[in-house]
Amino acid sequence: MTDAKLRGVRERKNRTRKKGVSLLLNFPYLIWLCLFVIVPVFIVAAYAFTDASGALTLENFRKLGVYRDNIIDSFIYALIATAVTLVLAYPFAYFMTKRSQATQRVMMMLVMLPMWMNLLILTYSIMNIMETNGIINNLLAAMGLGKIQMINTPGAVVFGMVYNYFPYMVLPLYSVLSKIDPALLEAAADLGSGGLSRFRRVILPLSMPGVISGITMVFVPSVSTFYISQKLGGTSVNMIGDVIESLVNRVSTRNLGAMLSLVLMVVILICIMIMNRFSDEEGGIML
Amino acid sequence: MKKIIASFLLFVLLFSVGSCGERNDTVDASLLRGEYNKDLAGTTLKVYNWGEYISDGAEDSLDVNAAFEKLTGIKVEYSTYDDNETMYSDLVSGANYYDIIIPSDYMIERLIREDRLETVDVESLSNYQYIDDQYKNLYFDPDNAYSVPYNVGMVGLIYNTTMVEGTIDSWEALWDEKYSGDILTFNNPRDAFALAQLILGQDLNTTNPADWDAAAALLKEQSPVLQARVMDEVFNKMEGGNAAMAPYYAGDYLLMKDNNPDLAFVYPKEGVNIFCDSVCVPKGCQNYDAAVLYMNFLMEPEIALANAEALCYASPNTEVVSHDDYTYKDNEILYPSEEDMPKVQWFHDMDAETVEYYETLWVDVLNS
Amino acid sequence: MKTFGKIYMGIIFAVMYLPLLVMVLFSFNESNSTAKFTGFSLHWYEEMLRDSAAMDALKNTLILAVVSTIIATVLGTLAAVGIFGMRNKWFKTGVLSVSNVPMMNPDIVTGVSLMLLFAFVGRMLGAVESLGFATILIAHVTFSLPYVVLNVLPKLMQTDPHLAEAAQDLGSTPVQAFFRVVLPSISSGVVSGALMAFTLSIDDFVISHYTSGSFTTLPLLIYTMTKKRVTPEMYAVCSCIFISVLVLLLIMNLSQVRQAKKAAQVSVLGKK
Numbered sequence A: 001m002t003d004a005k006l007r008g009v010r011e012r013k014n015r016t017r018k019k020g021v022s023l024l025l026n027f028p029y030l031i032w033l034c035l036f037v038i039v040p041v042f043i044v045a046a047y048a049f050t051d052a053s054g055a056l057t058l059e060n061f062r063k064l065g066v067y068r069d070n071i072i073d074s075f076i077y078a079l080i081a082t083a084v085t086l087v088l089a090y091p092f093a094y095f096m097t098k099r100s101q102a103t104q105r106v107m108m109m110l111v112m113l114p115m116w117m118n119l120l121i122l123t124y125s126i127m128n129i130m131e132t133n134g135i136i137n138n139l140l141a142a143m144g145l146g147k148i149q150m151i152n153t154p155g156a157v158v159f160g161m162v163y164n165y166f167p168y169m170v171l172p173l174y175s176v177l178s179k180i181d182p183a184l185l186e187a188a189a190d191l192g193s194g195g196l197s198r199f200r201r202v203i204l205p206l207s208m209p210g211v212i213s214g215i216t217m218v219f220v221p222s223v224s225t226f227y228i229s230q231k232l233g234g235t236s237v238n239m240i241g242d243v244i245e246s247l248v249n250r251v252s253t254r255n256l257g258a259m260l261s262l263v264l265m266v267v268i269l270i271c272i273m274i275m276n277r278f279s280d281e282e283g284g285i286m287l
Numbered sequence B: 001m002k003k004i005i006a007s008f009l010l011f012v013l014l015f016s017v018g019s020c021g022e023r024n025d026t027v028d029a030s031l032l033r034g035e036y037n038k039d040l041a042g043t044t045l046k047v048y049n050w051g052e053y054i055s056d057g058a059e060d061s062l063d064v065n066a067a068f069e070k071l072t073g074i075k076v077e078y079s080t081y082d083d084n085e086t087m088y089s090d091l092v093s094g095a096n097y098y099d100i101i102i103p104s105d106y107m108i109e110r111l112i113r114e115d116r117l118e119t120v121d122v123e124s125l126s127n128y129q130y131i132d133d134q135y136k137n138l139y140f141d142p143d144n145a146y147s148v149p150y151n152v153g154m155v156g157l158i159y160n161t162t163m164v165e166g167t168i169d170s171w172e173a174l175w176d177e178k179y180s181g182d183i184l185t186f187n188n189p190r191d192a193f194a195l196a197q198l199i200l201g202q203d204l205n206t207t208n209p210a211d212w213d214a215a216a217a218l219l220k221e222q223s224p225v226l227q228a229r230v231m232d233e234v235f236n237k238m239e240g241g242n243a244a245m246a247p248y249y250a251g252d253y254l255l256m257k258d259n260n261p262d263l264a265f266v267y268p269k270e271g272v273n274i275f276c277d278s279v280c281v282p283k284g285c286q287n288y289d290a291a292v293l294y295m296n297f298l299m300e301p302e303i304a305l306a307n308a309e310a311l312c313y314a315s316p317n318t319e320v321v322s323h324d325d326y327t328y329k330d331n332e333i334l335y336p337s338e339e340d341m342p343k344v345q346w347f348h349d350m351d352a353e354t355v356e357y358y359e360t361l362w363v364d365v366l367n368s
Numbered sequence C: 001m002k003t004f005g006k007i008y009m010g011i012i013f014a015v016m017y018l019p020l021l022v023m024v025l026f027s028f029n030e031s032n033s034t035a036k037f038t039g040f041s042l043h044w045y046e047e048m049l050r051d052s053a054a055m056d057a058l059k060n061t062l063i064l065a066v067v068s069t070i071i072a073t074v075l076g077t078l079a080a081v082g083i084f085g086m087r088n089k090w091f092k093t094g095v096l097s098v099s100n101v102p103m104m105n106p107d108i109v110t111g112v113s114l115m116l117l118f119a120f121v122g123r124m125l126g127a128v129e130s131l132g133f134a135t136i137l138i139a140h141v142t143f144s145l146p147y148v149v150l151n152v153l154p155k156l157m158q159t160d161p162h163l164a165e166a167a168q169d170l171g172s173t174p175v176q177a178f179f180r181v182v183l184p185s186i187s188s189g190v191v192s193g194a195l196m197a198f199t200l201s202i203d204d205f206v207i208s209h210y211t212s213g214s215f216t217t218l219p220l221l222i223y224t225m226t227k228k229r230v231t232p233e234m235y236a237v238c239s240c241i242f243i244s245v246l247v248l249l250l251i252m253n254l255s256q257v258r259q260a261k262k263a264a265q266v267s268v269l270g271k272k
Helices: A003-048 A059-097 A101-116 A119-130 A135-142 A154-177 A182-190 A195-223 A228-233 A240-249 A251-283 B002-016 B064-072 B084-093 B105-113 B126-130 B171-175 B189-199 B209-225 B234-239 B250-259 B288-298 B301-311 B352-367 C002-027 C043-050 C052-084 C089-104 C107-124 C133-158 C161-169 C174-202 C206-211 C218-227 C232-271
Strands: B044-050 B075-081 B147-160 B183-186 B226-230 B245-249 B263-266 B272-280 B344-346
Touching: A003 A251, A003 C052, A003 C089, A003 C107, A003 C133, A059 A101, A059 A154, A059 A195, A059 A240, A059 A251, A059 B352, A059 C002, A101 A154, A101 C002, A101 C174, A101 C232, A119 A135, A119 A154, A119 A228, A119 B234, A119 C002, A119 C218, A119 C232, A154 A195, A154 A228, A154 C002, A154 C133, A154 C174, A182 A195, A195 A251, A195 C089, A195 C133, A228 A240, A240 A251, A240 B084, A240 B352, A240 C107, A251 B084, A251 B352, A251 C089, A251 C107, B044 B288, B064 B075, B064 B288, B064 B301, B075 B084, B075 C218, B084 B105, B084 C107, B084 C206, B105 B272, B126 B288, B126 B301, B147 B171, B147 B234, B147 B250, B147 B288, B147 B301, B171 B189, B171 B209, B171 B245, B183 B189, B183 B209, B183 B234, B189 B209, B189 B272, B189 B352, B209 B226, B209 B352, B226 B234, B234 B245, B234 B250, B245 B250, B250 B263, B272 B288, B288 B301, C002 C232, C043 C052, C043 C232, C052 C089, C052 C133, C052 C174, C052 C218, C052 C232, C089 C133, C107 C133, C107 C206, C133 C174, C133 C206, C161 C174, C206 C218, C218 C232
Parallel strands: B044 B075, B183 B226, B183 B245, B272 B344
Antiparallel strands: B147 B245, B147 B263, B147 B272
């Protein structure tokens, strides 16, 4: 056999071995997905296309129009919150990588720790801080300054969402940024590229997988955010998550709620696909 | 990495040590009116109740469930819900069984109609005599065949006297532009619509779409003056002086007033919504005898007194109302005299079509 | 740049921890209000220690969080490695999209649909009670999985794919190659994934409510209080968790710093 032939055989063997390993690793996960993700999705779909008595109907689909504004609002808020989170978290994660190993580990825990506290209690606390007669306004008044309206504004909702999802952006960013080889940056500097171009040409492309992960983990759940908007937004914001929450909770309106969440699911999937297409072109990342 | 895992485990261990100190689980046997024995000892009773809706031993009160366990040897497995509808969907899913549930009036009406409750011969319960006659034969259980009342309450208007001029006597105050930005209202359609319906003089249980349309139009007029639509946050907002007025339950007003003496309360002249949460045994229960025993236990004057003190709602138990130690004895808000009694309306269970109709209107109101 | 970094991180941490400080403050409130501070007292901590229901719930919450985190991390990491190795692009995208479903569904939809599934299976098996620790555990693993996968995948993309092959060519089995070569290079992603899984589990209410049966966790206890009000006792419980984790972190950091110093000294001595 020639060398080339030999190599071909080995590669084929390698590939089949790899395929086998990949399937084996995925097997438990795929089963899990089928049982506890796909089957429930079918249950939701079954509810969406039936009425309360169980008869097939498209009635729920027809009623969606009422909720158009809520869906659009939710997407806008989720987009804004994701963008703000990304802008705040990127430098944060970057600075984190500049600390000693031990400090980095502790900081990672510190980033997650606030989220271990009860969301309801944290939201109450944020309300206490932002209220008309709350902590900040009392401080301002004590300094002889006027009060600012913070709570019950769209800004408060964005703050609440950013606060809640910040760690989910920081961690994936941190874990990719920490792996970038400092030698690469030095090389870039040696080749004469300045700080900004080093960031644009080296750091940013290398951290793209983390950025995409972070955006996914913040954007996707924040579209269906509930509770935060209700408590911090007053009457200014009505997100689809709150609507679905109350519809699904009541057995008689569950079918309509199921339809709404099915539609939400499809729209989010489309968004992710667009984002993937976009990132495919940018950096060849497939997520 | 290893350190992180190790500290996690340590942390779990730290908290698994459990509690120290005991809560009050003993009720003076001489004060008990009914008969209790240990015949059912070793069995389990599954109780499903609203959260924070029983005297649980906090602040030196009586731990009702522990007292029942001690007295009868029956193990109480207690879990909680935050909403009638949540309880209902849990019950009908068949994923769980319960021996005791404590739903509200309209929910009991639905459960009876759907044949989801066991009948209970309440007249045979020794403590049933203490239930006030006005809370017997209520609309949802006209023959007293399924339930015994646990708590009664009415919605009223709470306002901050430092932020409101004069006194208020009408729900229309919640539409007053003078207080724009300081007004709270309910964040659920049924309760929010009820306020508009009361102003319009409607029946709260109307099935006429035109009535709901009119109420929705009125609610949309209210949107510009509202600060927020709230549920439990009403406590913080009213206590902290962050809002001038809010509709909420009479008993909860008494709790808020403890922390903010500037608060005042009124039953508006248009009338109010009244509710009654009652103890029932759902179909599928596995320990009927213990459930009936528990029902009787909850009607014990001593136990009902502990609950009335802890929950701050009006008690349907005559022995509690006349008890000398009762903090809220003759309280004119919980127990208004006949001439001060507001006009009351109950919620009934609504048909699916009407629910969907007002839900759709509600989204419009929210987006207005 | 360095001081700017310090200031920036300081501000972010301050904003992050301000609500927690408010929480700790109100856990010392004398009255039952969580809006008006009326005076200092340890009253709610006493209540907490006597409240066996709250303590049981806390224990349940931690056990559930730890177990579900371990399962989700193992399953998710393996899955990420598997997905990364997939050749078929469409299949890969499909698996990834499906695994994101629990993340995009509103909690209540995930919760109710899982409950219906469990109830159905339970009925088939003829059980009176189909919900309990096992079902809530399944639910928690399910909603944590996408987060683990999404944390591990980017690390895999950064890893040189030839490393594992090289290790195998050098005679190690695929399992050895995974543990010796792949796992160390993705460990920070695995840790972030595990942290997120833990975080999600420890504060979930909605999904837990529908899948827990009578297994009560702390968030269940707290959220169902909203008919009346959340007592400062719950603030005390959360403050205790907060303070003890903080102390643990501090000890960890100090001991690591000391170790690092020692190591530095040793190497300096060695050079001499």
